[in-house]
Amino acid sequence: MSSPNGKLTARESNALDMRYVFLALTGALFVGIIVYPLYHVLAKSFVSGSGLSLANYVKVFSNPTNFKALWNSIWMSATTSVIAMVAGTSLALFVIRTDIPCKNLLRIMLLMPYAIPPFIGAIAWTQLFGPAGYISKAYINLFGSYDVPWNIYSTGGIVLVMAMYQFPVVFITVSGALGRLDPSFEEASRMSGANAFKTMRDVTIPLVMPSIMAGTLLAFVGAISNFGIPALLGFRARFYVLTTRIYSALAIPDMPLATAMAVLLAITAGAALFVQIKFEKGQSRYTVISGKSVRPQTISLGKWRMPIFFMVVAVSLFASIVPMASMLLTSVLKYWGAPIKLSNLTLKHFSYVFNLEMARRALKNSFILAVLAATVTMALGAVVSYMSVKAKMKAAVVLDIVGTFPYAVPCTVIAIAMILAWSKPPIMLYGTLWIMLAAYLVRYMPFSIRTTRATLQQIHSSLEEAARMSGAGWLQTMRHIVVPLIKPGLIAGWILVFMPAFRELTMSVLLWSQGNETIGVVIYNMQDAGNTQIAAAISSIVLLLILVGNVIVRKVSKGQVGL
Amino acid sequence: MGIGIEVVGLFKYFGSVAAVNDISFSVKEQEFYSLLGPSGCGKTTTLRCIAGLEQPSKGSIKIGDRVMSSASEGICIPPEKRGIGMVFQNYAVWPHMNVEQNISYPLRITKVPSEKVRDRVNEVMDMLKLTGLGKRFPSELSGGQQQRVALGRALSIKPAIMLLDEPLSNLDAKLREQMRFELKDLQRNTGIAILYVTHDQVEAMAMSDRVAIMKDGVIIQEGKPLDIYKNPKEKFVADFIGTTNFIECDVIGSSASSTDIRLESGSTFTVPEATDIRGRCTLALRPEDIELSAEGTDGFEAEVEVGIFLGNVIDYRIKIGNSKLRVQSTVATMFRPGDKVRAKVGRVVLFN
Ligand SMILES: Nc1ncnc2c1ncn2[C@@H]1O[C@H](COP(=O)(O)OP(=O)(O)OP(=O)(O)O)[C@@H](O)[C@H]1O
Ligand SMILES: [Mg+2]
Numbered sequence: 001m002s003s004p005n006g007k008l009t010a011r012e013s014n015a016l017d018m019r020y021v022f023l024a025l026t027g028a029l030f031v032g033i034i035v036y037p038l039y040h041v042l043a044k045s046f047v048s049g050s051g052l053s054l055a056n057y058v059k060v061f062s063n064p065t066n067f068k069a070l071w072n073s074i075w076m077s078a079t080t081s082v083i084a085m086v087a088g089t090s091l092a093l094f095v096i097r098t099d100i101p102c103k104n105l106l107r108i109m110l111l112m113p114y115a116i117p118p119f120i121g122a123i124a125w126t127q128l129f130g131p132a133g134y135i136s137k138a139y140i141n142l143f144g145s146y147d148v149p150w151n152i153y154s155t156g157g158i159v160l161v162m163a164m165y166q167f168p169v170v171f172i173t174v175s176g177a178l179g180r181l182d183p184s185f186e187e188a189s190r191m192s193g194a195n196a197f198k199t200m201r202d203v204t205i206p207l208v209m210p211s212i213m214a215g216t217l218l219a220f221v222g223a224i225s226n227f228g229i230p231a232l233l234g235f236r237a238r239f240y241v242l243t244t245r246i247y248s249a250l251a252i253p254d255m256p257l258a259t260a261m262a263v264l265l266a267i268t269a270g271a272a273l274f275v276q277i278k279f280e281k282g283q284s285r286y287t288v289i290s291g292k293s294v295r296p297q298t299i300s301l302g303k304w305r306m307p308i309f310f311m312v313v314a315v316s317l318f319a320s321i322v323p324m325a326s327m328l329l330t331s332v333l334k335y336w337g338a339p340i341k342l343s344n345l346t347l348k349h350f351s352y353v354f355n356l357e358m359a360r361r362a363l364k365n366s367f368i369l370a371v372l373a374a375t376v377t378m379a380l381g382a383v384v385s386y387m388s389v390k391a392k393m394k395a396a397v398v399l400d401i402v403g404t405f406p407y408a409v410p411c412t413v414i415a416i417a418m419i420l421a422w423s424k425p426p427i428m429l430y431g432t433l434w435i436m437l438a439a440y441l442v443r444y445m446p447f448s449i450r451t452t453r454a455t456l457q458q459i460h461s462s463l464e465e466a467a468r469m470s471g472a473g474w475l476q477t478m479r480h481i482v483v484p485l486i487k488p489g490l491i492a493g494w495i496l497v498f499m500p501a502f503r504e505l506t507m508s509v510l511l512w513s514q515g516n517e518t519i520g521v522v523i524y525n526m527q528d529a530g531n532t533q534i535a536a537a538i539s540s541i542v543l544l545l546i547l548v549g550n551v552i553v554r555k556v557s558k559g560q561v562g563l
Numbered sequence: 564m565g566i567g568i569e570v571v572g573l574f575k576y577f578g579s580v581a582a583v584n585d586i587s588f589s590v591k592e593q594e595f596y597s598l599l600g601p602s603g604c605g606k607t608t609t610l611r612c613i614a615g616l617e618q619p620s621k622g623s624i625k626i627g628d629r630v631m632s633s634a635s636e637g638i639c640i641p642p643e644k645r646g647i648g649m650v651f652q653n654y655a656v657w658p659h660m661n662v663e664q665n666i667s668y669p670l671r672i673t674k675v676p677s678e679k680v681r682d683r684v685n686e687v688m689d690m691l692k693l694t695g696l697g698k699r700f701p702s703e704l705s706g707g708q709q710q711r712v713a714l715g716r717a718l719s720i721k722p723a724i725m726l727l728d729e730p731l732s733n734l735d736a737k738l739r740e741q742m743r744f745e746l747k748d749l750q751r752n753t754g755i756a757i758l759y760v761t762h763d764q765v766e767a768m769a770m771s772d773r774v775a776i777m778k779d780g781v782i783i784q785e786g787k788p789l790d791i792y793k794n795p796k797e798k799f800v801a802d803f804i805g806t807t808n809f810i811e812c813d814v815i816g817s818s819a820s821s822t823d824i825r826l827e828s829g830s831t832f833t834v835p836e837a838t839d840i841r842g843r844c845t846l847a848l849r850p851e852d853i854e855l856s857a858e859g860t861d862g863f864e865a866e867v868e869v870g871i872f873l874g875n876v877i878d879y880r881i882k883i884g885n886s887k888l889r890v891q892s893t894v895a896t897m898f899r900p901g902d903k904v905r906a907k908v909g910r911v912v913l914f915n
């Protein structure tokens with residue numbers, strides 16, 4: 001508080017000092033771990049041989065394979081996002097706005113792919129639809145044919161599996177917008193003489209169009225940044241995208257080429273996100289909440305109710321239960337391809353995994369990395385958010401922006417940045433576990449800033465002011481008031497960083513080294529080497545942990561957040 | 564034209580709560596009818612049942628001679644087939660359409676030829692003083708203008724019936740007063756029946772041909788505004804409509820045309836009103852029905868506590884024993900605090 005004559009009291013100026021010290025330290029750290037490495041990628045991509053040049057980019061555009069990868073990335077992601085848009089939007093409309101049964105259950109099931117790591121999903125889909133897959137074999141038995149009319153290891157397979165893991169993004173944004181839409185907009189349309197269908201066409205869909213577009217662009221970014229699916233399904237089909245080409249370029253190693261492709265990847269994803277933010281702003285102008293809790297009548301589907309219900313159920317099952325069940329089944333079968341009966345079930349793959357030195361090491365590494373990444377990012381995120389939301393400090397707003405920026409940078413690009421920045425003196429992290437920690441910190445900083453910001457915004461500042469008026473200093477106020485109030489939010493946020501970090505693949509696969517494997521890397525390598533069942537056993541363990549984590553998050557946040 | 568609404572035995576339950584609990588009323592053709600009551604009494608729910616946005620639990624709703632909802636016969640005509648215009652409390656003007664598109668939507672959806680649409684839209688915009696704003700989007704309009712667009716949208720298909728749910732509550736006081744007159748004019752010029760919902764008694768009194776006072780899902784009293792004002796059937800109505808003083812008193816005698824009353828302070832007086840109530844009762848007195856004078860023998864003795872000059876009237880607070888009364892007097896002489904006065908009582912209503 002200021003004293004009456006406007007001068008700061010001693011305690012106030014101390015508190016101010018403390019805050020600036022915190023801010024300055026965080027700022028320095030952000031520059032070191034985020035700005036410096038990312039700047040390296042951009043700079044390196046324009047350097048070749050002796051000086052500045054565009055040679056690396058020329059190499060991308062002149063080499064047909066590289067250029068094709070850029071083109072493949074773009075159209076594969078575009079096709080994926082269009083499918084995700086149609087599927088996500090119609091599912092949201094069906095589940096939120098019509099009278100199909102079991103809506104809540106369907107909603108949860110449709111959100112599940114969001115929690116399943118896409119590469120684990122891709123493995124499950126090969127188990128289902130691959131040459132010896134469960135569904136392929138069922139098809140052959142059923143129709144007595146020798147072959148199946150599909151091939152999961154193909155462009156189409158990649159697009160479909162990718163769409164399966166991207167449509168929940170559209171589903172979430174659109175159903176959120178539908179929930180916030182003032183029901184009287186639709187009722188006014190009914191009163192104007194439009195029936196349920198015309199109301200949907202003329203009022204509902206146009207009003208949530210910005211959200212549909214925003215969700216679709218997020219799906220695009222998700223698809224173009226994904227490594228696991230095109231790697232596990234595309235290498236065999238000789239279908240390359242930027243992320244898999246960068247992986248190959250690093251194996252050669254051709255660092256300058258990888259860097260140039262990384263910049264192209266970052267630009268494409270960044271442009272999409274830029275437009276996405278525009279759409280998001282557009283939506284917020286459209287959604288006005290009247291404060292009345294009247295929900296609009298759900299649209300009666302009439303004779304279509306059951307057919308549509310079964311269709312939604314089928315999609316939900318394939319989005320959630322089916323891949324998990326397939327993973328579990330594969331992990332307990334005596335051998336891959338064994339007939340499914342009780343006598344063919346075994347736990348030997350699990351005991352093999354638990355005795356495998358590499359797997360145990362990977363579990364331990366991933367656990368350490370995820371704990372550290374979650375703890376450090378949440379602590380830094382809390383400081384930055386507090387300073388910008390509560391203390392309303394200008395400098396903190398800058399940090400907020402810097403810390404959130406990596407959200408727009410694909411994981412592959414972050415990994416390249418880490419290699420460029422940390423594999424030369426004075427700091428040599430390449431070849432150790434810590435380079436992955438550095439990457440995770442950059443990657444998950446935006447998430448922690450976002451969750452802590454949301455949590456802090458819910459606390460009215462008068463609560464803190466009351467503590468200050470009661471004589472508590474800044475640190476005491478933090479300890480006694482702020483921290484206890486935001487604790488549930490912090491715990492939920494911590495788990496929301498821990499879980500994706502624990503099963504991270506895209507960055508780890510570029511950064512790991514012998515002895516420093518992560519769980520994602522081991523699953524990927526096992527599957528790649530044809531050890532389907534070992535990969536399935538480890539994946540099952542990971543899925544179980546994700547499930548448990550999700551239950552905890554929902555408990556802690558009272559159902560407000562989940563993966 | 565010339566269609567009314569008839570609601571018979573309407574019930575609406577939300578879970579086990581009865582938001583509307585056996586309501587019957589009818590709106591005659593070309594009538595301005597208001598549902599008036601405190602928050603949560605079921606006005607909106609009644610209106611939404613008539614609109615078809617809510618399905619009644621029991622009862623029937625007829626518009627003209629068409630049955631729109633009948634729980635017993637299992638009829639519930641969808642809202643778009645009822646031919647009703649409706650104005651929502653928050654306007655619900657579509658933000659993705661401009662003024663013209665909003666107003667013309669009901670016409671376009673019923674496939675009216677486009678020249679006719681244009682003519683009608685221009686006509687409605689003229690009537691509502693929206694000329695020149697046709698290409699603007701709702702975000703570029705003031706609250707009052709948005710509300711006119713909502714009205715225009717409801718009027719464009721020339722509905723025989725309009726439902727309005729607190730359409731003025733989001734406007735500032737001045738605009739609200741102006742819109743009151745405009746709505747009334749509009750109804751006179753178009754000859755449609757209007758069912759109006761509000762919790763603002765001044766609004767209801769000023770515009771309505773008839774008013775229904777609602778409480779807890781039932782209609783307590785229905786009638787012309789002045790009749791309700793003069794003869795409230797219950798203490799609740801007297802309190803809700805206008806300002807009323809309530810005093811505990813005893814009836815000590817009565818004749819065919821007057822009643823003798825004793826106040827708690829001991830003073831007795833006679834009011835020119837017959838009653839069959841005996842003993843303890845509540846006396847309801849409108850502030851303007853009390854006349855103050857410096858001397859005389861009518862009414863009862865009281866002491867002026869404070870008087871505020873309001874321009875057209877003087878607003879006094881007077882004291883009799885322990886009770887305080889509000890009095891609005893037009894008399895030119897102003898009493899001062901502490902003055903002893905005689906309060907002569909005009910109309911009163913007695914409640915058990
Ligand atoms: N969809 C609903 N679900 C459950 N209860 C409801 C619903 N709509 C209304 N109610 C309840 O029914 C009662 C009547 O509500 P209604 O909206 O009709 O009141 P109102 O008279 O319009 O009040 P206000 O003047 O505040 O608008 C309230 O107690 C309300 O809580
Ligand atoms: Mg209401």
